[in-house]
Amino acid sequence: MARIIVVTSGKGGVGKTTTSAAFAMGLAERGFKTVVIDFDVGLRNLDLIMGCERRVVFDFVNVIQGDANVGQALIKDKRNPNLFVLPASQTRDKDALTIDGVGKVLEELGRDFEYIICDSPAGIERGATLAMYFADDAIVVTNPEVSSVRDSDRMIGILSSKSRRAEQNLEGIREHLLVTRYSPERVQRGEMLALEDVQEILSLDLIGVIPESPSVLNSSNAGVPVILDRDSSAGQAYNDMVARYLGEDLPHRFLTVEKKGLLGRLFGG
Amino acid sequence: MALLDFFKQRKSNSASIAKERLQILVAHDRRGGGPSYLPQLQRDLLKVIRKYVAIDNDAVSVSVEQDGAHEILELNIVLPD
Numbered sequence: 001m002a003r004i005i006v007v008t009s010g011k012g013g014v015g016k017t018t019t020s021a022a023f024a025m026g027l028a029e030r031g032f033k034t035v036v037i038d039f040d041v042g043l044r045n046l047d048l049i050m051g052c053e054r055r056v057v058f059d060f061v062n063v064i065q066g067d068a069n070v071g072q073a074l075i076k077d078k079r080n081p082n083l084f085v086l087p088a089s090q091t092r093d094k095d096a097l098t099i100d101g102v103g104k105v106l107e108e109l110g111r112d113f114e115y116i117i118c119d120s121p122a123g124i125e126r127g128a129t130l131a132m133y134f135a136d137d138a139i140v141v142t143n144p145e146v147s148s149v150r151d152s153d154r155m156i157g158i159l160s161s162k163s164r165r166a167e168q169n170l171e172g173i174r175e176h177l178l179v180t181r182y183s184p185e186r187v188q189r190g191e192m193l194a195l196e197d198v199q200e201i202l203s204l205d206l207i208g209v210i211p212e213s214p215s216v217l218n219s220s221n222a223g224v225p226v227i228l229d230r231d232s233s234a235g236q237a238y239n240d241m242v243a244r245y246l247g248e249d250l251p252h253r254f255l256t257v258e259k260k261g262l263l264g265r266l267f268g269g
Numbered sequence: 270m271a272l273l274d275f276f277k278q279r280k281s282n283s284a285s286i287a288k289e290r291l292q293i294l295v296a297h298d299r300r301g302g303g304p305s306y307l308p309q310l311q312r313d314l315l316k317v318i319r320k321y322v323a324i325d326n327d328a329v330s331v332s333v334e335q336d337g338a339h340e341i342l343e344l345n346i347v348l349p350d
Contacts, residue, residue, distance in 0.1 A: 145287075146287050146290060146291055149291055149295075150291060150294055150295060150298065153295045153298060153299070154298060157298075157299065187284070190282045190283065190284045190285070191282070191283055191284060192284055193284050193287050193288060193291075194284065197284070197287075197288045197291075201288070201291050201292060201295055
């Protein structure tokens with residue numbers, strides 16, 4: 001049985017797709033057969049972030065509607081043989097995703113894969129609720145910013161009430177907090193909510209902190225999951241997050257301002 | 270150390286405001302706004318009180334809290350000085 005993980009946030013633009021791509025690649029790199037599914041029907045972007053946009057032939061909705069089988073729609077990652085992408089459709093038909101259809105596709109994927117990552121769209125419409133409905137685990141992506149924190153709190157409420165696990169009285173979805181775009185400099189200046197503040201408000205297990213990093217945009221420009229940029233702080237932080245998800249106990253990094261040496265101070269390093 | 274104090278003062282600026290606002294808001298959101306009649310109750314209360322005192326829209330707050338087996342309806346009316 002595959003483990004199903006939803007990457008969600010409520011608010012848009014906080015890093016769900018970046019996280020889905022990095023997390024999926026990280027699991028694949030550790031040898032797990034992983035598929036990442038784009039639930040953002042009408043506004044697909046995961047294919048771009050993964051760098052496989054020109055190889056999309058069939059999509060998630062085609063599979064649900066029986067126009068293609070799962071095997072035809074899956075795109076095999078060129079960098080890692082364990083990783084596959086199931087792209088969203090660009091249809092504007094909001095009702096294209098159905099609970100039965102999604103359930104069947106996940107069940108079929110569950111026979112071949114160890115991890116299924118569901119990249120949720122923003123908002124609380126059908127795509128977002130279906131992305132979380134079948135989940136075993138949730139990664140709640142949050143920026144240290146008021147609207148993102150509030151939306152995350154709303155999503156946590158929805159996760160605990162409107163999922164298969166809640167409806168069938170099973171053990172609840174395991175929820176993890178991932179704080180992204182964290183800037184220790186701005187926290188130190190009192191311009192940004194500190195990690196402890198976000199944790200205190202959301203009271204969720206912290207699975208990682210991704211520092212603000214130019215590497216995230218550079219990687220998305222190139223269609224490479226940022227976790228593959230091993231020299232970057234963001235890539236390393238995602239790598240830590242994957243390790244923690246798999247049970248390793250690692251301290252959080254990149255939480256404090258790096259002390260500049262004398263030369264760094266003189267030349268603004 | 271006047272310069273340092275200046276920066277320390279700045280530190281309590283926007284981030285702490287954000288935290289305070291969020292704590293209030295999230296607590297409110299989590300209560301789900303309470304029963305559906307609460308907003309109307311709040312408007313009616315405002316109307317009645319305004320017959321006697323001029324108050325602002327935000328002077329009346331109404332909330333329901335769960336306390337074990339029973340619910341507590343909390344009314345908070347701030348009168349002007």
